[in-house]
Amino acid sequence: MLPPLPDILSTLRVVSLPMTHRFRGIDVREVALFEGPAGWTEFSPFVEYDTAEASAWLTAALDFGWQQTPAIFRSSIRVNATMPVVDSSRVPEVLARFPGCRTVKIKVADPGQGLTDDVARVAAVRKYVGPEGRIRVDANGLWTVDEAERAIHALAEFDLEYVEQPCETVEELADIRSRVAYMGVPIAADESVRKAEDPARVARVGAADLLVVKAQPLGGIRRALDVIEEAGLPVVVSSALETSVGISMGAYLGAAIDTLPYDCGLATVSLLTSDITAEPLLPHAGTIDVRRVVPDPELLDRFAAEPAREAWWRGRIVDSYRFLDDALAAQRPSE
Numbered sequence: 001m002l003p004p005l006p007d008i009l010s011t012l013r014v015v016s017l018p019m020t021h022r023f024r025g026i027d028v029r030e031v032a033l034f035e036g037p038a039g040w041t042e043f044s045p046f047v048e049y050d051t052a053e054a055s056a057w058l059t060a061a062l063d064f065g066w067q068q069t070p071a072i073f074r075s076s077i078r079v080n081a082t083m084p085v086v087d088s089s090r091v092p093e094v095l096a097r098f099p100g101c102r103t104v105k106i107k108v109a110d111p112g113q114g115l116t117d118d119v120a121r122v123a124a125v126r127k128y129v130g131p132e133g134r135i136r137v138d139a140n141g142l143w144t145v146d147e148a149e150r151a152i153h154a155l156a157e158f159d160l161e162y163v164e165q166p167c168e169t170v171e172e173l174a175d176i177r178s179r180v181a182y183m184g185v186p187i188a189a190d191e192s193v194r195k196a197e198d199p200a201r202v203a204r205v206g207a208a209d210l211l212v213v214k215a216q217p218l219g220g221i222r223r224a225l226d227v228i229e230e231a232g233l234p235v236v237v238s239s240a241l242e243t244s245v246g247i248s249m250g251a252y253l254g255a256a257i258d259t260l261p262y263d264c265g266l267a268t269v270s271l272l273t274s275d276i277t278a279e280p281l282l283p284h285a286g287t288i289d290v291r292r293v294v295p296d297p298e299l300l301d302r303f304a305a306e307p308a309r310e311a312w313w314r315g316r317i318v319d320s321y322r323f324l325d326d327a328l329a330a331q332r333p334s335e
């Protein structure tokens, strides 16, 4: 059962938040926020996603706003710093925004750069964090298997915790995983989980050592927990570049998992120039808190999106809602 659409739209606020650095091709993050009986929730599929893909994010938002959160194993989560594609000279300035984080995830394989730039950025991070720091890289599926093999050879000297989504397909992940196994570099699947029809397949076919799981694209905390159980692999809970409201959904997901061996990618509020709450879920001593977040009305006003953008998000919620409603109707036995 979905909550009535007018209940969702009555508290809707759309905000537009500038980012500190360009990340996954965007400089401004637009998100929709609304309040349900369980608290404030976020709906923020990236703008290019179609209705089918966005509808899973709406399921997640409704679950978080209308249902109680599951039982939790911890009240704070260890988080990693996230390094966008920046020149290596800017590495210290970015890492200063992530106090106490012992782990850094570095974006690599950007089409506007080459392997030399990636090596320089990873080297600068290793210099900053020292030998105890943990470094992982994320290629967002942009390497071919041969390019991935070459890049992992070049980057392995910096001691990689794992490589996230080096190539696009599950078959390519399986191939690169076996090619680099002798170097002891694990492979993590991200897009092969969050954009897949069958998110646990990558685990079943042995194409990854661990999974990156994100609450919104997987349809919310409960569904993500089901995927994790089915996959049976260790996971890293990561963000979808949300405000603190969306990050709190990820934090509850992380808190509901009994073993969390890796630091989570939930410190991305540090990549926004501002948030919609005076008490943001920013990292302190390398952790973020597990708690609900209430937006500050003054900040919602200050960062309110233009009316045309607000109307666009309203329409997107209506379309995603209808998509979910139709899917539910199709499941009901006809009388």
Ligand SMILES: O=C(O)CCC(=O)C1=CC=C[C@@H](O)[C@@H]1C(=O)O
Pocket (backbone or CB within 6 Å): 024, 080, 081, 082, 105, 138, 140, 190, 238, 239, 240, 241, 264, 265, 266, 267, 268
């Ligand atoms: O995992 C992290 O450290 C932060 C989150 C993150 O990297 C991402 C968030 C949103 C969109 C993605 O392009 C990106 C990712 O690929 O993991």
Ligand SMILES: [Mg+2]
Pocket (backbone or CB within 6 Å): 138, 140, 164, 165, 190, 191, 212
């Ligand atoms: Mg990723």
